[in-house]
Amino acid sequence: MKEEIPPSEREATSLRLSRRNFIKGVIGGGVAASSAHYLFRASSLLGESSAPGDRLLTLNVNGQLRRADVMKQETLAWTLRYKLGLTGTKLGCDRAECGACTVLIDDVPHYSCSVLTHTVRNKKVVTIEGLANPDGTLHPVQQGVIDEQGFQCAFCMSGFILSAVGYLKTHPNPTRAELAHGLSGNLCRCQDYDKILTAMMRGAENLRKVSRA
Amino acid sequence: MGILEWAISPLGQNVPIHIAWFLIWVAVIAGMAFLVVHAVYMRYFAGEKEFAGGATPAQAAQLPKRVPRHSLAARLFHWIMAAAMFTLLFTAFLPRVGVQFDWVTYHWIAGVVLTLSILFHIVHATFYMDFWSIWPDRADLEDARRRVQRFLGRTAALPRKFAKYPLENKLYHGAILLTGLAVVVTGVCMMWRVRTLFFPRNPYLFSDLTWGLMYVLHGLAGVSLITLVIVHVYFAVRPEKLPITASMIVGSMSREFYVQEHDPQRWVVEPVLDPEQGMADGD
């Protein structure tokens, strides 16, 4: 039943398609029931991995270059949470429906549960952990949440904040209704939409103040 | 490679859903192979036909010049059925081999035509025709034995001439009857699975497994029909069988051919007063 890629086929593929710009990544995920599993899970073993070299990626996350051993079928949300320890990105549905996993990729909000990590090489990923200044000053949108006591359980919060940050980059001065559209790819099951919107509007205001300053 | 396609039903059971489509090619190849083998046999190995008995010249003289063989009704049935069968086979299998078109409607309409024509044929053959003429009798089996023995170089009595239908013809009819009934019965049930004019669609008439088996049977019978049709067409165009083929069009065969192949005791043809004129009613 499982689709294991025989090594011979992998090599053949690599050989036949050796032109330089041809393939940016060839080797299969190669998990299945092989020993590769152990390699993946013990991702601390990065250096001694006998896995194919191109499973090793350098990712630009929150302004830092991070190395990770990433399976081909691995989603960005998984890599962030389980390989890079950035658990602020939540998995609510894993199906691009709830938005809890929203991160910025090159400043644009994406559902990280539905992005293969191998497709974000050379891109800039920003998660909730990367918003505040290193000195601890919160991002204006984060500050908006504090100001307005936005959100209840907050499982959706990082996704909402990143959606707002992404949206505000292109629409710095939205109306309440416009911002609601900008945030509409995120679901809040506490249904705290009114307070969230108020907090995000406050965030937009904070952001305008900061950028004016 | 299995000969069936399986699927997991919503309840987690493995159920067959239809035959594997490569069987289409198996059937085509089988038909062609038969054709080649038979043609080679006929060309190189078959001896002259030898018969015992048959009509005496006197008897022959009393026969009409054209011996009636198939009634108009029988011929209509045959050709309608043939048209339906070809439509069914092409609509069923062409899309499977890559020729895509809106096939289902044609398929079920042809299926209805086939079903009705077969129903007609069953009634007609049972009540208006010599019902037993198409079934192998003891003489057929005995003659078949004799022919095999003689082919193998053993001594055996000469086989007799045929009744209305040679044994091969009867066997073929038997095969087509089985496969035909299988496709028709399953096909009629399958009409509940699609939208037709006749009844509300209800794919839950039977259990998933029963349906699966039905589709498999329909498919197996269907591909068998490919082979059978190839064989049938092949015989129809073989030179020595052409008079029989022609009789399916015009309804009769020549007195000579009748005398040569058939045994008037086994296929009784009413003598006519003026053998040069017309022919008696066939059935």
Add this chain to the structure above:
Amino acid sequence: MPSPKSEMQKFGAKYKLIGKDYPTPDLYAKVTGKSKYAEDFRVDGMLFCKLLLSPVPHGRVKHLDLSKALAMPGVKAILTQDDLPAPADSVTDLGVTIKANTQGEKALTMEPLYQGEPILAVAAVDEWTAAEAIEKIDIEFEHLPFALDPLETLRPRGPNPRVEGNVWVEEENSPPRVGVLKWKEEDFAPAKYGQLPMGKPQEEWSYGDLDAGFKNAALVLDETFVTPDTSHQTLEPRTALAYWQNGKVFLHMGTQSTVQTLAGLGRWLNMDRSQIVLISEYTGGGFGSKATGYIFAIIPALLAKKANAPVMMRISREEEHFIGRARPGFQGRIKAGFAKDGRITAVDMYAIGNNGPYDEAGDVGASGEIVSLLYQPPAMRWRGVTVLTNTPPRGPQSAPGGMQGIVMMEPILAKAARQLSLDHVAIHRINSPEGKAEWGPASNGKRAHATSAFLKEAFDRGAEQFRWKERVAQPKRSGSKVRGVGVSSSCFFAGSVGYDGLFVIRPDGRIAIQSGIGNLGTESLSDVHRVVAEVLGVPWEKCDVIWGNTSKNLPWTCVSGGSQTTHAMTRAAHAAAMDGKQKLQEIAAKTFGGTPEQYEVGNEKVFRKGGGRSLTLAQAAQRAIQLGGKYDGHEPPPDVNKYTKTSIAALAGQGLVAAAKDKYPHDGQSFSYVASFAEVEVDLETGKYFLTDYLAVADVGTVIHPKALSGQVLGRSILGMGHAMGQKWVFDPQYGHTISRRFYHTKPPTILDVPTGMQWAALDIPDPETPVGARGIGEPPVGGGCGAVLNALSDALGDEVFRRAPVNLDTILTSLEAGRPMQEPLTAFI
């Protein structure tokens, strides 16, 4: 007509902290992504587990072969029903043993009663291996008859969802058992006309003279209404992580209650609760579905033991749909009589609740109680049946039963207003409870009563703020659009009593408040403890709330559910604060002489009234440690719960330990109330409608934390709106499978489905029966959110469009097209 955003409401005029906004202590961690929910923890050597779910709605495993799965490298253990401990009996605080229900839900089963029920769990080095192992498992089921729709199984020869029957039968002194309830064929006659059949009920009660009520009515309406089954679908699935250390199991999971979850875990694991450490600092929503945890959390715990390694069980959204609980849908019918002025004369109510296969949800019973309180019928009969079906298990969801009762009743009230030519607010107002309003059936000849009710005031305030009269007067139809406005009453139980408060004034002068409340975002976790700071006159910045870990010495606390926390725990906090104050005064008296009464507490000091010597809190704490005994926790108060005593013992010597049980008097049952107002705009050519405005006015007693309250009032309103606007379950009746598995099928409301400027208000009238005057708010708005939208729709479209919720454009369009209701009247799960 969008109403102007309400002016900033001012609360807590006589308080420093109560009624004021403040950033809650969990907020910074949440906003920076540092807050850790169950799935955010990592343990060395952690395995992952995946579940094999039943593909059949009712069956038995007749063949199971695990060998190929177990042979896979990386597969560490497989857990089945055989590995589960027998469910333990439970012992109440009063020492009464409650026998375990052997027919209740198990974490894993070989006799699945709904499609999606967990059969077994595989622990492996990663999820990919676990998933492939599951695919290698050979499993076959014997198929048994199943029932999805309560009415189907109540029919004389209808299928039973369980081999033993289709309802729970109460037994004296033993756990309930599954039995059979079938109605007669003739009972089903009304179904032909779309009316609910009403055969033999399981339970019934009545009060007042029903016949006279109907006889004297100017108008009698008899309406059948069907409400949807709706998943809680908390955004955090019920993921759990477990590991064992020194015989103790450490469980990370999302749960609404911290302290109250231990009991369930102890029972399910058949372990002493002292051997269980629950870590649940952040919970991604509950809405009732995680009130006291969930049984599936024991799967990783038992697997961790079997595999001798930590196990993370990540629950997928689809699994959450199956095991994550849902509100029971009702098939209900109410006959109500009205006097000319709209006052209800009698209510005859019948409710059938779809329970799923396991433990009975209390919704059916609560529905009658809430209707009896909220609409104050002078005579009422309530009958109910809770029917088992082969659908995912139900559980309490915000305003369990109350919401369904309100949703059955509200369309009738609106219809009556139209038929009697009455104003909708007026008909709600005239039937509203007030003061110590009576509710429920009589017991020993006396009906119970509420602590207070100010719903009429809420309607008055709301009508003004919503500009109700203007809106009613405005034109209804323009172009292809038609507008409608609706109001709804709403209420629910809002408080319990008798829990403990506990805090320590530390030698550094800070106050460590021990909170056994769960953190699911309502902020009651810290809000209620503002009372401690308020009473002691301590700045909030000097208070540390300790929460979310049962090894951190927490006091006996109510279940964080059912809107009881704010009420129960402000009382407990108040009691503990008074104890702390008393102890400070005593310490001062012991230190400086005089009597405790001569000392005052304030400004982080205890000082002699009128000036003089004082001790800072830090000094007092050091003094308390010197004094020992009751002051530093070495002698706990005698009447606190034994759980609290254990915590006090652990805290003893760390400072001034203040602890007390809430023994404040309490006359009546606490309820909170909401008056809801909604406006919709319907496009008659498409049936599509938009909710254009909404206002909820809450009577929740004293407002503790306005922003948190606003989140609850509007958030729970939206939860109710979801029931009106689209949330539902759909099953395929042939296979008994859930086919609405995704959010785009079950349709929880999005931010664009609700008005961008919703409004709320709170009366801020203290409840007279509790020291701070605060009642809970989680549940009360839900029925109003749904009822107001439904009533606005019928205002726009008339009475003949819908007879069930949710109402979608398809319903509206086909009914308008046909000129009569075109919805399936009774069938569940359409």
Add this chain to the structure above:
Amino acid sequence: MAVIRDIMPAFQLLQPGTVADAQKLLAQHDADAWIMAGGMDSFDWLKDRIKRPKVLVDLSGIEELRGIRATADGVEIGAMTRLSEVVGHPLIKEKYGLLAQAAELVASPQIRNQGTLGGNVSQDARCWYYRAGWPCYRAGGNICYADTPVGRNREHAILHAERCVAVNPSDTAPALIALDAKFVVQTPKGRQVMDAEHYFVGPEIDITRMNILRPGFLLMAIQIPSTWAGAQFYFEKMRDRNVWDFPLLNVASAMKLSRSNIQDIRIAVNAAAARPLRLKAVEDAVRGRECSPATGEAAGKLAVQGAVPLQFNAYKIPLMRNLVKRAIGGVQEAAWAS
């Protein structure tokens, strides 16, 4: 075999940088390859473990498949252009606003940021039986679970259903048909340019596919001729939720008026059948007639001729009738509408 969902099985990930390379890879892996554009549809199939390609060919690295270019006769949009780029592009907004409107109503902002125009038009059916992995016709089986005496088929087809009653859920497809767009498809035998409506396939022709793409085929670009640039457009999508929902029905039309008469028109609907339907009979009937509510009314009635409702989707008939009516005759806006 027991079934498990929500774990994406392993596959080989190939990320070609050019179309030529992609073609080679597709030729090499043939039916084993799965083409991923934005992935918004692909991930569902993969995570459910229902489709198990050995090879995933990710097209996101192919620059030549992206971008919006003005051409001599209109505009060409690369198949891999993100929906949000389509929505925001000045040329599209200005001249082909119909497409921008349609694209803006797709799912949610994040999905529009990742989903592509090519992916949106090529997406698979959303029938909940099919998506549950049940062995229906579309999945290669022999049954339609939605059209049974008890099937739940509120979202399903009212027109041209043939065994399968699933619908095409694309929002941009009808807009492209109305704009008379041409689809450029690279096949192993060469490049084909076809009318938008010929890109889509109904179940009567191929019950397992929504469009003409077969293994080795690649949708390259969509060309919109200037014929309908700046015409009078109408797009309306009906859905249950106001974001992240598939259409219950949508309509797209482009109309040229000469004074108050309809000089020419193209109109299409989707979610009514397994492929987006161009309503040619309606176009022919209203061409030359006055653009008025009465014409709209007649057009609406004509549009739904032959519609066959299932048990739960009868509403789609008046809905389609009224949407077509509005597309041609206009909407009566409420006086109070903001």
